[in-house]
Amino acid sequence: MTVSLNGKTAIVTGAAVGIGPAYAHALAAEGVDVAVCDIRPEIMELPAQLEAKGVRAFGMIADVSKPDDVRRFVDETISALGGIDILINNAGKCKVSMADDALDKTLDDYEEMVGTNLKGEFLIGRAVIAQMLEQGRGGEIVNIATDHMFTCGAPHDQCPKNPNCPWADARRPTSGGHMMDIYDASKWGLNGLMFAWAQALKPHGIRVNAMCMGATDSWMIRDFFRFPQTPSEETEEQQKEIATWMAKEDVAQVVIDLLKEGPGGRNANNINLCVGRPPKLEPALPLLYIQEEALHGDA
Ligand SMILES: NC(=O)c1ccc[n+]([C@@H]2O[C@H](COP(=O)([O-])OP(=O)(O)OC[C@H]3O[C@@H](n4cnc5c(N)ncnc54)[C@H](O)[C@@H]3O)[C@@H](O)[C@H]2O)c1
Numbered sequence: 001m002t003v004s005l006n007g008k009t010a011i012v013t014g015a016a017v018g019i020g021p022a023y024a025h026a027l028a029a030e031g032v033d034v035a036v037c038d039i040r041p042e043i044m045e046l047p048a049q050l051e052a053k054g055v056r057a058f059g060m061i062a063d064v065s066k067p068d069d070v071r072r073f074v075d076e077t078i079s080a081l082g083g084i085d086i087l088i089n090n091a092g093k094c095k096v097s098m099a100d101d102a103l104d105k106t107l108d109d110y111e112e113m114v115g116t117n118l119k120g121e122f123l124i125g126r127a128v129i130a131q132m133l134e135q136g137r138g139g140e141i142v143n144i145a146t147d148h149m150f151t152c153g154a155p156h157d158q159c160p161k162n163p164n165c166p167w168a169d170a171r172r173p174t175s176g177g178h179m180m181d182i183y184d185a186s187k188w189g190l191n192g193l194m195f196a197w198a199q200a201l202k203p204h205g206i207r208v209n210a211m212c213m214g215a216t217d218s219w220m221i222r223d224f225f226r227f228p229q230t231p232s233e234e235t236e237e238q239q240k241e242i243a244t245w246m247a248k249e250d251v252a253q254v255v256i257d258l259l260k261e262g263p264g265g266r267n268a269n270n271i272n273l274c275v276g277r278p279p280k281l282e283p284a285l286p287l288l289y290i291q292e293e294a295l296h297g298d299a
Contacts, residue, residue: 004260008085011128014064019218020036020088022249026253027086028053036057037059039062043060064120064121064124073124086142097179125143141206142209145270148184150174199294211273215275216247216251217242254271
């Protein structure tokens with residue numbers, strides 16, 4: 001059985017470019033009022049597009065790594081839309097970083113990636129959880145992580161659901177490899193938030209899950225691979241690679257299906273979407289780092 005999302009209220013962070021706007025549009029198509037924020041000014045164009053789908057929408061230029069911006073965004077979302085039922089903790093940054101990087105460079109990278117990917121999700125979470133608890137009508141938190149928590153970032157032809165997958169019958173190694181130590185650390189840190197939040201908030205009907213997807217076409221991944229942002233400028237070689245990536249609309253649909261599970265659905269789950277198999281909500285994975293009973297006991 002699935003629940004209707006119609007009439008609920010959601011926040012999507014980092015919704016100016018990339019996968020974020022797809023989450024916002026998919027929510028609006030379900031009748032959800034949506035508040036969006038981003039550091040890019042073009043975020044202010046999104047509310048009108050969402051309102052065209054017949055919902056209320058609110059937008060703000062806000063940096064999720066800054067506590068004052070987060071407070072202002074969450075407070076003004078509540079004023080504009082009346083409450084918050086769903087948080088899609090999406091804003092993220094990704095850059096190459098390596099173990100032997102110079103300290104000065106690496107400190108900037110650390111502030112940027114940990115500041116947005118971990119501190120940002122933490123700050124927005126704290127602000128939204130307080131509101132959800134005050135509302136007393138449950139809620140949904142979806143932290144956006146990465147498939148690096150599951151895999152080595154295996155290319156699509158080595159996907160675990162592929163008969164030729166080298167890890168089909170084994171536990172796979174994790175992480176994005178030696179060029180992404182800070183990004184991976186920031187995303188792995190989300191496990192700490194997810195498990196603790198899921199456990200503490202379960203008695204209040206608030207679920208906390210994480211999306212751990214592989215390569216999805218977005219501004220970020222094109223920037224990472226130095227691919228053009230405009231499809232008409234792609235080379236044939238690039239087009240072949242891009243064709244292996246997931247579409248942001250498909251990833252957004254998986255989030256909608258997750259939300260539609262409602263309060264009785266999976267909790268504290270890292271949801272893995274690997275390139276190479278259709279992006280869809282697969283059955284919940286057994287809990288690895290937290291005991292099932294912990295989700296059913298007292299807070
Ligand atoms: N694209 C992929 O292949 C992929 C794979 C796994 C996980 N992810 C994760 O999905 C999320 C979205 O990624 P994307 O690919 O759409 O990236 P993107 O760079 O295309 O979009 C990210 C958006 O977040 C905004 N943003 C960045 N820092 C911010 C901050 N401090 N405050 C507010 N907004 C901020 C950016 O301006 C941008 O609009 C990220 O958390 C990313 O780590 C992406």
